[in-house]
Amino acid sequence: MQRSEPIILGNNALGAPVFLAPMAGITDLPFRRAVARFGAGLLVSEMVASSEMVTPRPSTRAAVRAKALTEGALPVSVQIAGCEAAAMAETARIVEGMGARIIDINMGCPAKKVTGGLSGSALMRDLDHALGLIDAVVGAVDVPVTLKMRLGWDETCLNAPELSARARDAGVAMLTVHGRTRSQFYKGQADWNAIRAVADLPNRPPLVANGDIVDADSARRAFAQSGADAVMIGRGAQGRPWVLAQIAHQLWGTPAPVIPQGDALADLVSEHYEDILDFYGPELGLRVARKHLGWYAEANGAPLRAELLRAATPEATLALIRRAFTQTDTEAAA
Ligand SMILES: Cc1cc2nc3c(=O)[nH]c(=O)nc-3n(C[C@H](O)[C@H](O)[C@H](O)COP(=O)(O)O)c2cc1C
Numbered sequence: 001m002q003r004s005e006p007i008i009l010g011n012n013a014l015g016a017p018v019f020l021a022p023m024a025g026i027t028d029l030p031f032r033r034a035v036a037r038f039g040a041g042l043l044v045s046e047m048v049a050s051s052e053m054v055t056p057r058p059s060t061r062a063a064v065r066a067k068a069l070t071e072g073a074l075p076v077s078v079q080i081a082g083c084e085a086a087a088m089a090e091t092a093r094i095v096e097g098m099g100a101r102i103i104d105i106n107m108g109c110p111a112k113k114v115t116g117g118l119s120g121s122a123l124m125r126d127l128d129h130a131l132g133l134i135d136a137v138v139g140a141v142d143v144p145v146t147l148k149m150r151l152g153w154d155e156t157c158l159n160a161p162e163l164s165a166r167a168r169d170a171g172v173a174m175l176t177v178h179g180r181t182r183s184q185f186y187k188g189q190a191d192w193n194a195i196r197a198v199a200d201l202p203n204r205p206p207l208v209a210n211g212d213i214v215d216a217d218s219a220r221r222a223f224a225q226s227g228a229d230a231v232m233i234g235r236g237a238q239g240r241p242w243v244l245a246q247i248a249h250q251l252w253g254t255p256a257p258v259i260p261q262g263d264a265l266a267d268l269v270s271e272h273y274e275d276i277l278d279f280y281g282p283e284l285g286l287r288v289a290r291k292h293l294g295w296y297a298e299a300n301g302a303p304l305r306a307e308l309l310r311a312a313t314p315e316a317t318l319a320l321i322r323r324a325f326t327q328t329d330t331e332a333a334a
Pocket of ligand 1: 210213
């Protein structure tokens with residue numbers, strides 16, 4: 001497959017155009033570190049709610065997460081969400097001050113908690129309001145501002161091309177489209193063909209296609225059907241943090257990641273597990289780690305999944321990780 005010119009956002013020349021999607025509660029610093037070991041063109045942080053950032057006393061958890069937003073070796077884009085222009089502008093300034101090199105605005109999240117406050121994908125029902133937020137954020141910071149959206153609110157309101165054209169005119173540096181409507185939530189299949197209407201816009205910024213891309217074959221089809229310049233991977237990287245580098249290698253011959261198997265996989269999972277405990281502390285860490293352990297077990301065909309999820313202490317968990325993951329053969333499971 002022909003690789004297009006590298007995408008440049010401000011001072012950031014992005015690597016191979018396979019990006020990690022923002023996932024609240026998942027793409028935290030430990031997970032981004034696990035992905036970064038293998039490589040990715042861009043990592044997007046968890047979403048930061050503007051209401052959380054502009055309060056005088058953010059919760060401890062929010063503060064810990066915020067502190068870690070911009071850490072790491074690879075370029076990290078920090079995603080912000082909200083429904084009020086002044087708070088979004090202020091949040092953008094705060095995260096820029098923390099070192100964000102790119103700021104992404106969330107207009108794709110379908111969660112009622114988010115859309116109820118008229119943010120996330122609900123903004124696609126009111127493009128004038130959405131543009132007010134975009135203008136405020138673009139005007140507030142020097143770093144490039146990007147935008148992530150869905151195809152529209154529902155099948156009667158497929159306005160991603162209109163939002164994209166207006167965002168382009170407002171100075172947005174890159175667009176990401178998840179090929180579903182808000183009313184689909186995560187049901188059905190992402191429609192990469194429908195993203196083409198955005199790809200066909202004249203003078204548009206770089207475009208990223210997202211939704212249900214999990215391997216080189218689906219990435220190839222998503223590129224061909226959408227006409228996008230990059231792909232973004234979310235759930236497909238759970239339990240397989242090497243998948244972005246693997247796709248880039250299979251599509252364009254970038255250096256092949258060494259996909260860990262047996263003892264090496266047990267090492268990777270143990271290190272990710274310990275990183276989670278260090279980052280969140282033992283109590284919250286145990287809970288956060290469980291979902292990642294489940295995904296590692298599922299994606300790599302490891303036994304002892306139920307035992308791993310039940311283990312009550314770090315020592316017991318680490319011993320089980322060693323037993324479970326030394327028995328895997330990732331290539332066979334892939
Ligand atoms: C648990 C979870 C949390 C998510 N959080 C966010 C978020 O904070 N911001 C956002 O723009 N999208 C969020 N998404 C959507 C993903 O970025 C992505 O658009 C979607 O999962 C489709 O891509 P995939 O099929 O590769 O997972 C989330 C998805 C999941 C499953």
